[in-house]
Amino acid sequence: MAAIGALAAKTAERLATPCSRCKTPGWGRVAVEAGLGCEFCGCETGLIAHEVHGCVRRPHTEREPRPDGLVFAPKMLCEACNP
Ligand SMILES: [Zn+2]
């Protein structure tokens, strides 16, 4: 039951978020972009670099930083550093 409650709360939160441009409720994540840079060599990794948030009514989107604030990938997850 606890898990269902958390999911419902998350859905409600998304419905309550208005688009910054047209104010339509429902603004939220529509896609993610991989390619977070390695902290050591700067190469792109498979980690998510940005989230793409979009409007439900119009085709505008905005890139948002990762919710966890990570801006570099750990080098242990980099293919160039760990061939
Ligand atoms: Zn909008």
Ligand SMILES: [Zn+2]
């Ligand atoms: Zn690297």
